Amino acid sequence: MFLLSKARQFLRLTPQFKGFLAFRILDKETIGGSCYLLPSSIHADKERRCVVSGMTVSFTGLLFPLYHDLYIMANLMCRVYVQSANGIPETWAHEIWAQVEARSSKASKWKWTTPLPLEVGKGEAVVKVYQRRAKHGVLRRLRHGRAAREWRGYQVFQTMGVPTIRCLFFAEERCFGLLEKGILATVRAPNPNVAESFLRDQDPALLEATADELGLIHHLGLAHGDPRMSNFLATPPNPLALDLSSWRRLNRHSQTTDLTRLLGSITALTQSDKALPHLIECYQAEGLMLPIPAKKLLEYAVHYASVKQRP
Numbered sequence: 001m002f003l004l005s006k007a008r009q010f011l012r013l014t015p016q017f018k019g020f021l022a023f024r025i026l027d028k029e030t031i032g033g034s035c036y037l038l039p040s041s042i043h044a045d046k047e048r049r050c051v052v053s054g055m056t057v058s059f060t061g062l063l064f065p066l067y068h069d070l071y072i073m074a075n076l077m078c079r080v081y082v083q084s085a086n087g088i089p090e091t092w093a094h095e096i097w098a099q100v101e102a103r104s105s106k107a108s109k110w111k112w113t114t115p116l117p118l119e120v121g122k123g124e125a126v127v128k129v130y131q132r133r134a135k136h137g138v139l140r141r142l143r144h145g146r147a148a149r150e151w152r153g154y155q156v157f158q159t160m161g162v163p164t165i166r167c168l169f170f171a172e173e174r175c176f177g178l179l180e181k182g183i184l185a186t187v188r189a190p191n192p193n194v195a196e197s198f199l200r201d202q203d204p205a206l207l208e209a210t211a212d213e214l215g216l217i218h219h220l221g222l223a224h225g226d227p228r229m230s231n232f233l234a235t236p237p238n239p240l241a242l243d244l245s246s247w248r249r250l251n252r253h254s255q256t257t258d259l260t261r262l263l264g265s266i267t268a269l270t271q272s273d274k275a276l277p278h279l280i281e282c283y284q285a286e287g288l289m290l291p292i293p294a295k296k297l298l299e300y301a302v303h304y305a306s307v308k309q310r311p
Contacts, residue, residue: 078180083151084169092117093169093185100129100183108133113188124188125168130245131181138178145172146245147182153244154186160220164241165189165233189233189240195269195311197234204275207266210239211282214262219286223247223254228265229311255291256300259283263297264304269311273302 082093096114103112111128130146144152147170154167168185194210197203210232217224224231225246232239248254263280267273276298280290290297 078173078175080171080173082169082171085167087119088168089117089119092119093171096127096169096183096185097171100127100181103129105129105131107131116187120168125185126188128184128186129181130183132179136179141178143179145179145182147184148172149247150184150243150245153247156247157217157222157241157244160222162217162220162222162241163238164244189235191233191235191240193230193242194232194234194239195229195265198229198269206234206239207270207275207279208282209237211262211266211279212285213238213241214258215283215286215288217241218250218255218258218283218288221250223250223258225254225258227258227262229269230265252291256297259291259297260300260304263301264308265311267301267305268309273298273305276301 080097082090082097084090084093099114108131109129111126113124113126116123116125128147128150132141132145151167151170154164157164166187168187170182170184172182173180191197192200194206198206207229210227210229213232214224214227216238224241224244225248226243227241231243232241259280262283263273263276266279267276277294280294280297284290292300
């Protein structure tokens with residue numbers, strides 16, 4: 001009964017509606033023909049119509065998530081949706097998807113590198129593929145996949161002034177609205193990650209800079225989600241954040257999770273926890289308060305390092 005009441009409450013269209021809506025654009029010229037809308041940009045007016053960024057659209061039902069005129073391939077059951085950055089040719093995204101289809105793999109996550117299109121410039125792109133796992137139920141597959149969340153993470157971080165690598169496009173395949181797989185393409189940076197660089201040079205200043213960078217991210221009200229040393233690029237003057245599929249807004253829980261994984265990753269990398277108090281001071285250089293006592297945080301970090309055993 002509780003679940004049924006929650007379902008009715010969620011499906012009821014109210015001014016506080018936070019889901020995604022399948023809709024028909026009434027003014028395509030104004031919006032540019034295609035769009036990707038977030039929950040914060042959608043609400044309902046008194047006539048139970050949906051108002052999107054100041055424009056009224058007709059409500060046609062529920063769809064998770066919302067895409068409009070973005071699919072690159074469709075049949076009666078499945079559609080592939082794509083969203084690309086400015087200057088990225090759509091034909092290249094289609095080619096990458098064709099390569100994904102040709103590279104069958106049972107792994108839930110895998111990646112490879114491919115040359116950038118001539119319109120973008122020289123260099124390589126990293127293409128990551130996220131396939132649905134067997135344990136993912138219907139509700140999990142109705143939500144955004146990791147590729148879409150990571151795409152949004154790069155957009156938010158860059159908007160807030162946090163330097164990241166350039167994200168090129170993402171795509172998702174859905175059958176009857178249920179997620180099958182997603183891909184994300186980013187520019188391949190020549191720099192090694194912080195873990196690789198530290199193992200080579202043993203430079204403690206790199207760890208301090210990473211802790212300071214996480215403090216800056218938290219100061220802006222964001223949380224990385226998985227700030228291990230392998231998820232930052234060793235780029236001067238500040239490391240660049242990678243793998244933002246777990247990003248979220250900062251709160252006490254997300255701040256504790258970030259600090260636990262950062263300090264635990266450093267403990268696993270250095271095989272010691274002696275530097276952690278100093279790194280906490282580097283993190284607090286932006287004037288941040290710790291979400292829990294430092295002693296408890298250090299216990300969490302040591303336990304995380306003993307369980308994960310990887311930087």
